[in-house]
Amino acid sequence: MTALPVTDLESSAPPACAIARPRKADAREDPPLVRRAIIAVAVGFLGLFIVLPLINVFAQAFAKGIETYLSALRDDDTRSAIHLTLLVAFTSVLLNGAFGLAAAWAIAKFDFRGKNVLITLIDLPFSVSPVIAGLVFVLLFGLQGLFGAWLAAHDIKIIFALPGILLATIFVTFPFIVRELIPLMQEQGTEEEEAALSLGASGIKTFIRVTLPNVKWALLYGVLLCNARAMGEFGAVSVVSGHIRGETNTMPLQIEALYEDYQSAAAFAVASLLALLALVTLIAKAALESRVGKD
Amino acid sequence: MVVQRRRSVIPGFGITMGTSLLWLSLIVLLPLAALFLKTTELTFSQFVGIIASRRVLHAFQLSFGLSLAAAAVNLVFGTIVVWALVRYRFPGRKLLDAVVDIPFALPTAVAGIALTNLYAESGWLGGPLSQLGIKVAFTPLGIFVALVFIGLPFVVRTVQPVLEDLERELEEAAASLGASRWTIVRRVVLPAVAPALLTGFALALARAVGEYGSVIFIAGNLPNVSEIAPLLIVIRLQEFRYADATAIAAVMLIASFLLLFLINALQRWSETRAGNRA
Numbered sequence: 001m002t003a004l005p006v007t008d009l010e011s012s013a014p015p016a017c018a019i020a021r022p023r024k025a026d027a028r029e030d031p032p033l034v035r036r037a038i039i040a041v042a043v044g045f046l047g048l049f050i051v052l053p054l055i056n057v058f059a060q061a062f063a064k065g066i067e068t069y070l071s072a073l074r075d076d077d078t079r080s081a082i083h084l085t086l087l088v089a090f091t092s093v094l095l096n097g098a099f100g101l102a103a104a105w106a107i108a109k110f111d112f113r114g115k116n117v118l119i120t121l122i123d124l125p126f127s128v129s130p131v132i133a134g135l136v137f138v139l140l141f142g143l144q145g146l147f148g149a150w151l152a153a154h155d156i157k158i159i160f161a162l163p164g165i166l167l168a169t170i171f172v173t174f175p176f177i178v179r180e181l182i183p184l185m186q187e188q189g190t191e192e193e194e195a196a197l198s199l200g201a202s203g204i205k206t207f208i209r210v211t212l213p214n215v216k217w218a219l220l221y222g223v224l225l226c227n228a229r230a231m232g233e234f235g236a237v238s239v240v241s242g243h244i245r246g247e248t249n250t251m252p253l254q255i256e257a258l259y260e261d262y263q264s265a266a267a268f269a270v271a272s273l274l275a276l277l278a279l280v281t282l283i284a285k286a287a288l289e290s291r292v293g294k295d
Numbered sequence: 296m297v298v299q300r301r302r303s304v305i306p307g308f309g310i311t312m313g314t315s316l317l318w319l320s321l322i323v324l325l326p327l328a329a330l331f332l333k334t335t336e337l338t339f340s341q342f343v344g345i346i347a348s349r350r351v352l353h354a355f356q357l358s359f360g361l362s363l364a365a366a367a368v369n370l371v372f373g374t375i376v377v378w379a380l381v382r383y384r385f386p387g388r389k390l391l392d393a394v395v396d397i398p399f400a401l402p403t404a405v406a407g408i409a410l411t412n413l414y415a416e417s418g419w420l421g422g423p424l425s426q427l428g429i430k431v432a433f434t435p436l437g438i439f440v441a442l443v444f445i446g447l448p449f450v451v452r453t454v455q456p457v458l459e460d461l462e463r464e465l466e467e468a469a470a471s472l473g474a475s476r477w478t479i480v481r482r483v484v485l486p487a488v489a490p491a492l493l494t495g496f497a498l499a500l501a502r503a504v505g506e507y508g509s510v511i512f513i514a515g516n517l518p519n520v521s522e523i524a525p526l527l528i529v530i531r532l533q534e535f536r537y538a539d540a541t542a543i544a545a546v547m548l549i550a551s552f553l554l555l556f557l558i559n560a561l562q563r564w565s566e567t568r569a570g571n572r573a
Contacts, residue, residue: 129505232402
């Protein structure tokens with residue numbers, strides 16, 4: 001019986017609170033029916049257009065059983081495609097990472113005229129069709145290209161060979177790392193570097209000990225995105241590769257070759273590896289985003 | 296580019312700027328310049344002859360028309376997705392948010408064969424749809440589906456931060472003045488996110504126009520029916536008709552640069568709007 005007034009007191013507390021903050025949440029609240037409809041449409045649209053294709057990759061890859069799946073991945077041409085893709089992605093990340101750090105240093109730590117033009121030019125590959133990214137290198141180094149005759153005379157192969165694949169991949173992944181670094185380094189300013197330098201540290205040492213630790217997560221984030229795109233690039237590489245199986249076929253090109261041979265299960269088996277890479281990239285990206293947020 | 300440096304104690308400007316400009320020129324600027332150089336080898340009437348041919352015109356019409364349609368669909372559904380993600384709390388919201396990035400991360404060739412298989416007559420969706428008399432795979436409708444797939448994250452990721460930053464006081468003020476919920480959304484929220492919506496639309500459009508990998512598997516690639524402009528470039532290259540490939544590419548490149556210019560202008564507008572409000 002004595003507990004009753006206490007419960008009364010407690011139950012009267014929320015309304016008092018609601019009076020103190022006059023209907024704040026309500027102003028942005030939609031009617032329940034609208035709310036339910038919007039969530040249903042969002043879930044339905046994403047499920048139908050985005051999730052279902054992804055699930056289909058794995059369903060088709062295992063449609064003919066695990067044995068078919070494994071033997072598809074053991075195929076020599078497929079293995080060579082995997083090796084080539086790893087090599088190309090590693091090289092692209094390395095070169096674009098080095099460029100990204102250099103360019104971000106110049107852009108973020110110094111003031112100069114034309115900075116915005118330079119940033120726009122760096123972003124340019126994003127707005128170029130992958131097919132055109134491949135085409136420009138054919139026009140330069142192909143047999144009928146600007147340097148074609150000279151290259152042929154010196155027996156140097158760029159198009160339909162590894163160098164062409166590398167050039168095309170580096171082109172399409174060009175902005176990925178540098179555009180993660182520039183805003184962060186601009187925000188961080190130059191004070192820490194100036195302090196290190198005034199204490200007698202060399203420029204290189206300042207970069208390695210001060211700048212690099214400050215941007216390591218953004219750098220890793222950029223590397224992740226650059227790597228995913230480099231491994232998955234299709235259009236640009238397709239134009240310059242020549243499609244030689246076991247030699248110049250990357251994983252996406254091998255998928256195309258298998259699919260056109262009506263080896264659907266094998267094509268989806270290779271595709272499932274790239275889909276897995278995409279999922280791992282997204283998970284790592286989410287983990288990094290929370291970390292970058294904390295820094 | 297005029298480079299003028301402010302006095303600074305930080306070292307390494309010369310070397311980092313030098314390597315950056317050199318690398319940028321070698322990988323991006325010179326190759327793109329080579330494309331325009333190659334185009335100048337054509338006379339004006341040759342250029343027009345290539346571009347105005349029936350097959351090329353149809354490819355452009357198809358690429359730009361379907362890209363506009365796909366970007367428009369993404370604008371509508373992208374906005375609904377953003378609204379659900381930003382304004383509501385429901386189980387699975389974080390997962391839904393992550394799902395949006397899948398088209399960014401999934402390689403285009405993988406998306407291409409997955410969509411083709413899904414919408415082919417033997418596929419999960421193609422089967423039921425064909426009973427309704429709707430053919431998706433190997434028709435322009437299939438191209439449209441692929442372009443919707445790849446364009447969605449551009450709209451969502453452009454609009455999402457703007458809606459998140461929208462001050463709640465704006466809507467509360469409107470509500471306290473007696474405006475209905477629908478009026479508030481239409482007259483307060485929509486104008487505030489309009490620049491971001493347009494930017495997202497333009498980004499999705501720019502991506503769709505140049506898209507190749509996810510489209511060519513599902514398109515069917517019939518000349519004058521379902522042949523997109525990027526594919527026609529590839530076909531002309533394989534036929535060693537470099538001049539044709541270059542002319543088509545030059546038109547597409549100019550279109551993308553115009554879009555890029557528009558997107559930059561939109562983003563500046565979006566930023567000044569946000570700035571004025573703060």
